[in-house]
Amino acid sequence: MFEKKPTTTEEQIALLKSRGLEISSDSEANHFLSHISYYRLGEYWHSMQFDKEKHIFKPNSKFEDVIALYCFDREIRLLIFDTIEKIEISLRTKLIYHLSHEFDPWWFQNFDLFTDSRALVKTLASIEEELSRSKDSVLNSHFKKHKDDTRFPPAWKTLEHTSFGSLSKLYGNLKHTVKSKDEIAKDYGAVNHTFLPSWLQSIAQIRNYCAHHARLWNRNLPGTVKLLSNPPHDWIKEVPKAHEFQKLYVHLCIMKYLLNIVAPGNHMTSKLNSLFDKYPNVDPNALGMRQSWQEEALWKNNLSA
Incomplete structure (x- = not known):
C-alpha cells in the first residue's frame, strides 16, 4: 500500500537542498512552492537529476533555473x-x-x-x-x-x-x-x-x-x-x-x-x-x-x- 505523508514547504526546500539543488533564497523558494506545487515543479527539475531513482541533482543545478x-x-x-x-x-x-x-x-x-x-x-x-x-x-x-x-x-x-x-x-x-x-x-x-x-x-x-x-x-x-x-x-x-x-x-x-x-x-x-x-x-x-x-x-x- 502506498503511504506517504505530506510535507511542508520548508521540508521540501530542505529535501531539495539535500539532493543537491542550489537554492539561493529560502524565502523566494517558499513563495514559489506555496503557489506552484512541488509535484508540478518536479516536471521541470527532473531533467536536472543525474540519478532519477534517488533524485540526486547534477552539479550547478539551480532552483532559479527551474523557475525559468x-x-x-x-x-x-x-x-x-x-x-x-x-x-x-x-x-x-x-x-x-x-x-x-x-x-x-x-x-x-x-x-x-x-x-x-x-x-x-x-x-x-x-x-x-x-x-x-x-x-x-x-x-x-x-x-x-x-x-x-x-x-x-x-x-x-x-x-x-x-x-x-x-x-x-x-x-x-x-x-x-x-x-x-x-x-x-x-x-x-x-x-x-x-x-x-x-x-x-x-x-x-x-x-x-x-x-x-x-x-x-x-x-x-x-x-x-x-x-x-x-x-x-x-x-x-x-x-x-x-x-x-x-x-x-x-x-x-x-x-x-x-x-x-x-x-x-x-x-x-x-x-x-x-x-x-x-x-x-x-x-x-x-x-x-x-x-x-x-x-x-x-x-x-x-x-x-
Missing part, C-alpha cells in the same frame, strides 16, 4: 494558445460556410455524410454537452422560439459553441466524396483531405495541453502527422524524421504554416525568438528546434505570393 523553465513553458503555451485561437476560428468559419452551402445548415448531424457513425454519435454527444453548458443568449432564444424543432440549432449557431476537438473530428470523419472536405484543405494549403485531419488532430491535442496548463517543454507528444512532400506555400527544407514528431517543433511548423494563411503578417516568429532570448537557459533541443530555424522560409516569410 516553468515560466518559459507558461509563456510558450500562451503564445501557442493565441495561435490556435486564430486557426480555430478560421476552421469553424470554413466548416459552417462550405458545408452549409454544399448541403444544409444541419449537415453535421447528417449520418450520410460521415464515414464512422459511432464516432459521429460521440461527437454529437460532446456537442450536445457543450451547448447545454452554454449560457449564450442567442442559443437560449433559439431553443425558446423553436421548441418543436428537435434538431440542433443551425451550424452557424451550434458550431460557434463547439470545441476545436469536436470541429477537427467532424472534419476528419467527413466522407472523401464530400467536396467541401477538399475545398477546405486547399484553402489551408494542404492540397487535399489526406493531410489536414492529422494536422487538426495534433493541434487539438496541443490545445488541450495548453487549456489544462500542462507542460509542453521537453514533452514527448504521442501520434504523428502526415506531411506534404511539396507544399504549395513556404515550408521547411528538411522534413523531420519519424522520431522527431514526438517533439513540439514539427507541430509548431504546422501551426505556423496554417497561421501564415489565416493571419498573414503575424508575429509568431519574433515572439518565439524573443522567448528564447528571454530565457537563455532553455535548451531549444528539448522542443526539437532545428538550428537556425528562424532562417527557414516558413518562419522567415508570411505567405508566398
